[in-house]
Amino acid sequence: MNTDVAPPLGRRQQAWRLAAAAAMGLPTWLSLGVVLHRQADGTGSWFLIGDPLVALGCLAALLWRRRFPRAVAMTVAIVSTASALAGGTALLALSSVATRRRPMEIGSVALVYLAASQIPSPYPTQDAPGSTWFRFALPALAAGIAVAVGMAVGARRVEVRSLRERAESAEREQTARAERARTLERNRIAREMHDVLAHRISLVALQAGVLDHRGDLSAEENRVLVRGIAEGSHQALEELRDVLGVLRAEPGRPEPPQPDLGHIPGLVEEARGSGLDVTLSTTVTGRPSDVVARTCYRIVQEGLTNAAKHAPGARVHVTLAGTAGGHLTVSVRNSATTATTARPPTSGFGLLGLSERVDLVGGRLDHRPTPGDGYLLTAALPWPGPVLEERT
Structure with missing residues (x-):
């Protein structure tokens, strides 16, 4: 059995994960809308139309994250910089890569995520003092949490798979012993x-x-x-x-x-x-x-x-x-x-x-x-x- 391939998800499990990814980006998007409303007259068409469309595209790309985990994670990490609502999808894609527990693969995706987080935002917001350090530390912390969660999930999958294989092996041995006894x-x-x-x-x-x-x-x-x-x-x-x-x-x-x-x-x-x-x-x-x-x-x-x-x-x-x-x-x-x-x-x-x-x-x-x-x-x-x- 190939341990690199994650078990297939049901529709309910897939929907739950996508909803969680959208929910993670929702507070940031709403907070940004309040800030934009105070700084300018209205939030703008990009915030109301473009940002949700980009987030929706990132969510759609997550459907292929198990077949092409690294490609999907890098693409979503870059594209999500244009959408405050898509921040959760990038973290979910990074966590999905981390479940494979491949250090080089995880490191390359994490670097792309951190580099993409430094791309200037399309929203005209005012930078506060020390915001450069904050713009790097916060994505690094989020990426670290996503990687830790993904590796824990991957370890759990390996353990469950090992237990299942041992149970199947014991069942086969029991069947063989019963057949030999017969x-x-x-x-x-x-x-x-x-x-x-x-x-x-x-x-x-x-x-x-x-x-x-x-x-x-x-x-x-x-x-x-x-x-x-x-x-x-x-x-x-x-x-x-x-x-x-x-x-x-x-x-x-x-x-x-x-x-x-x-x-x-x-x-x-x-x-x-x-x-x-x-x-x-x-x-x-x-x-x-x-x-x-x-x-x-x-x-x-x-x-x-x-x-x-x-x-x-x-x-x-x-x-x-x-x-x-x-x-x-x-x-x-x-x-x-x-x-x-x-x-x-x-x-x-x-x-x-x-x-x-x-x-x-x-x-x-x-x-x-x-x-x-x-x-x-x-x-x-x-x-x-x-x-x-x-x-x-």
Whole structure:
């Protein structure tokens, strides 16, 4: 923003300033009329017609003082010497220049104003003793007051402009923080919905694929698979309802409990019941923090989901190990696929969201193919000791 350009004035503000400029010259003009009336027979046509017309022209010139401040101020300072009523317009023009707070510009206009004030008046008045000094001191005093007022107004404008810019900057920052918070919340919700639904739908798709490609199943096995599909679909709807309930919850309302380390055996049993060959081995001693435990659960869930999607019929082995003061390590390894079923569509965001989860707790995530067309998903999550947890 250009600090040299004054803010535009409204019509009411412009009219008020012009009226003030005319009012400042009115006492001088009336006093001069009284003096002229006493010294001569009448005041003369210039006093009654020419003087007001010159003042009116100076007032009209002030309308352009913000676009051409120095030119207008110098012109009005020179022309106003022919009009007693235009004295206020010259001071207003000088004060307007002073609001820009440019010493060279203010000095040049002030010198022109003082020099113009020494031009002989068109009125035949008698000079009193010491009037030469008075004719210089009075304009100098008036110019000094006009410059001081103008610089004070300019300083106030700069301060108001600075405050406005700071307020606008704070508002922009607040808007950016709110947008970032909304983006983070949307990403968190997207991760939750993916973690909750992708696993459930993958198991349903796995069971449906077995029904489609296995023609040697007994009636009881078919009923078990169909019942598993129905139950899995119902659970997917229930979990989706829970996620949507979190979205619609009022601020301050506690969220429903999230799965943690103790829910992993149930997760493995559920996957095993859907036809996935899963084994679980754990050597975890102690209880990690809720965030670490929930992240560990999501890692296992994503590993089983990917195994069900991309390696149907493969053997999956889940390993958990760790203790307080070290790391909680998680690995999900699956062998090569042994079935040829139609694979469900993938979003491609599962491992990306999982990486974000692991990064948030300060852990490391690794996933890569293994020899024999298998796949390995591993993570190391920090598990501070009791002393460190108390300090933090």
